[in-house]
Structures are given as C-alpha cells and as structure tokens.
Amino acid sequence: LGEFTVPSLTKFSPSSHITPSHVSRKKDHKGLDVVALHLPRTKCSAVGEDMQCAPIVHLTNLVAWLDNHFCVNTLDPNDHLFAWKHHKGLCSTFCFLQRPLMKTEVTNQIKDITSQFNLPDLKGHSLRIGGTLHYLLQGTPFDVVKTMGRWSGESFTLYLRRHVLILAPYLHERTDMAAEQLTRSIMLPVH
Numbered sequence: 001l002g003e004f005t006v007p008s009l010t011k012f013s014p015s016s017h018i019t020p021s022h023v024s025r026k027k028d029h030k031g032l033d034v035v036a037l038h039l040p041r042t043k044c045s046a047v048g049e050d051m052q053c054a055p056i057v058h059l060t061n062l063v064a065w066l067d068n069h070f071c072v073n074t075l076d077p078n079d080h081l082f083a084w085k086h087h088k089g090l091c092s093t094f095c096f097l098q099r100p101l102m103k104t105e106v107t108n109q110i111k112d113i114t115s116q117f118n119l120p121d122l123k124g125h126s127l128r129i130g131g132t133l134h135y136l137l138q139g140t141p142f143d144v145v146k147t148m149g150r151w152s153g154e155s156f157t158l159y160l161r162r163h164v165l166i167l168a169p170y171l172h173e174r175t176d177m178a179a180e181q182l183t184r185s186i187m188l189p190v191h
Helices: 062-072 103-116 125-137 142-148 163-171 175-186
Strands: 023-027 033-039 049-053 084-087 096-099
Touching: 033 062, 062 084, 125 142, 125 163
Parallel strands: none
Antiparallel strands: 023 033, 033 049, 084 096
C-alpha cells in the first residue's frame, strides 16, 4: 500500500513514487493484455521493482479502475499515479489541483468500509496477505503467488490463514496436478 501512495502531500517525488510514466501496457506470448507497473523504489530495492496486473471480469478489475482513473483525472507523466482533482478551497472560479494520494486517505477509507460492514480492520500486511490468499484459493501454485507478490524467502507462509482450504487440492489425488508439478520440476524450458 505504501509503495502506491505518499506519506504526506509534500513528500511526493517522481524519482521515488510511481507516476503515469511508470505504467505500460504489454501483451504476453498468447496476446493477453498485461499492465506493467514499475515502482521506482521499494523497501527492499533502491532501484525499484516491477508489478503487473491483468484485466479480469470482476468488480475488482484493477485495469478497468486504472483506466477510469485516467479518464477522470488528467495527469502529466510526472504526476503521482493516483493523483486526483482536489478543490483548492474557496475562490471566485472553480480551482482544482492535482493532489497525490496519501496513505492515510486510503487507510481511513478502508477503516470506514470495514466498520460499515462489520469486517475486521485490515492494515498493512493483512491486505497483501488477502491478495495472496485469493490467488492460492483459486489454485494458483505457491511459487507463482510468491513471484506475483514479490515475496522473498518463505515469509509469506507465516501470515497465511485458511490453511485447510489452500492445501485441500494438494491433499487429494489429482493426476493432472501431479503430472504438472512433475513436468515443471524435471523438464527444462525449450528455447
């Protein structure tokens, strides 16, 4: 969350925070759309890291929400990626400034939503773990989820909840899954 927001209004820097110029659209080898997001700097890497997302048919389609954001908020390449139009107080004409999205604004929104629907108040790693859990419950292999979440080591397994549901597909006899895992383990990639 902190990598996509700014700590305060005065702390935004295009060299440290994500901007529209850090977003690109690509197609994979099957022609499927992927949005690549380059984080210029992270807690673990001073040279930044890449993330990606793809369009999905669901309310949580990040690509659709990003496209909508770009339509509503006209951004320059070096603005904060999630800058939004903010009214600049009272003036004789309508004055709007681009305002970078602060972490506190996001966490306050999450707190309001979770409170309204009597859900646990999710913070920090809980949000990241929620995404990890989502993909694991869909049957995405652990190594793929680990790569998608930019997890180093096996630390993400310490935070997981609902172990029984995640492990159930691996506990049942499934020849297709076993064959896939075996093939992935012993076959070298063809170039």
